[in-house]
Amino acid sequence: MSNILVIGASGQIGKQATEKLLDAGHTVTAMVRNKDKISDVSGDNLSIYEGDLEKDFSTAFDGCDTVVFCAGSGAGTGPDKTLLIDLWAARNAVEFAKKASVKQFIMVSSVGSDDPDAVDSPIKPYLVAKHMADKHLQNSGVAYTILRPGSLTDEAGTEYVQEVLPGDEDKREIPREDVATAIVYSVDNEKALNRIYGLFKGDQPLKSVIQ
Numbered sequence: 001m002s003n004i005l006v007i008g009a010s011g012q013i014g015k016q017a018t019e020k021l022l023d024a025g026h027t028v029t030a031m032v033r034n035k036d037k038i039s040d041v042s043g044d045n046l047s048i049y050e051g052d053l054e055k056d057f058s059t060a061f062d063g064c065d066t067v068v069f070c071a072g073s074g075a076g077t078g079p080d081k082t083l084l085i086d087l088w089a090a091r092n093a094v095e096f097a098k099k100a101s102v103k104q105f106i107m108v109s110s111v112g113s114d115d116p117d118a119v120d121s122p123i124k125p126y127l128v129a130k131h132m133a134d135k136h137l138q139n140s141g142v143a144y145t146i147l148r149p150g151s152l153t154d155e156a157g158t159e160y161v162q163e164v165l166p167g168d169e170d171k172r173e174i175p176r177e178d179v180a181t182a183i184v185y186s187v188d189n190e191k192a193l194n195r196i197y198g199l200f201k202g203d204q205p206l207k208s209v210i211q
């Protein structure tokens with residue numbers, strides 16, 4: 001079992017991942033800006049770290065051996081937060097993880113972050129931020145698992161996915177719950193180390209894709 005720091009634990013993926021990781025028997029430190037936002041999650045193996053990703057959050061990593069980064073600036077904020085959260089906070093998290101000698105860093109990235117130039121869309125700055133954060137992690141020497149989901153939905157997870165980008169743009173989506181489950185399957189999993197997974201709705205069992 002691992003001691004896992006979940007960054008962005010009050011978020012939609014983050015909260016589901018926290019619950020599923022606790023259910024799987026792991027110990028979780030949930031990093032949140034406001035602990036009230038995670039008051040509906042409980043467990044003997046849960047501790048809360050209140051912190052802001054725009055400030056020093058290095059002490060969140062004390063005692064953790066695995067990091068999950070599922071924070072994000074969100075669609076409602078401007079380019080300043082894209083830079084400060086999706087890129088710089090992710091970069092800082094990788095640096096803190098390296099100093100803490102964590103054994104695995106799981107990054108929730110995004111479809112399109114492999115090649116932002118291929119995307120002609122207003123979200124290109126966000127994809128550039130995600131791309132640079134992913135590259136920083138890949139070059140850090142920390143063992144990584146990068147998840148690149150398609151558009152996130154609030155449907156119940158099915159645990160059936162495909163890794164390859166669907167040709168049909170309407171099919172480039174995935175329930176947040178399946179991303180949370182993919183995080184759980186990635187933890188402590190040799191096969192998932194230094195791997196990048198696309199995650200889209202599909203017909204392959206999620207567990208067999210990741211494990």
Ligand SMILES: NC(=O)c1ccc[n+]([C@@H]2O[C@H](COP(=O)([O-])OP(=O)(O)OC[C@H]3O[C@@H](n4cnc5c(N)ncnc54)[C@H](OP(=O)(O)O)[C@@H]3O)[C@@H](O)[C@H]2O)c1
Binds near residue numbers: 069
């Ligand atoms: N939306 C999509 O279709 C899509 C597609 C692919 C990938 N993604 C990526 O998926 C990830 C998670 O998505 P989601 O829907 O779960 O996001 P979400 O619900 O918006 O959660 C974002 C989390 O980041 C936290 N956060 C933001 N700024 C922070 C700060 N300064 N300090 C501490 N925490 C901060 C939020 O905290 P608060 O609760 O305090 O706000 C929240 O916990 C993100 O990395 C996103 O980029 C999204």
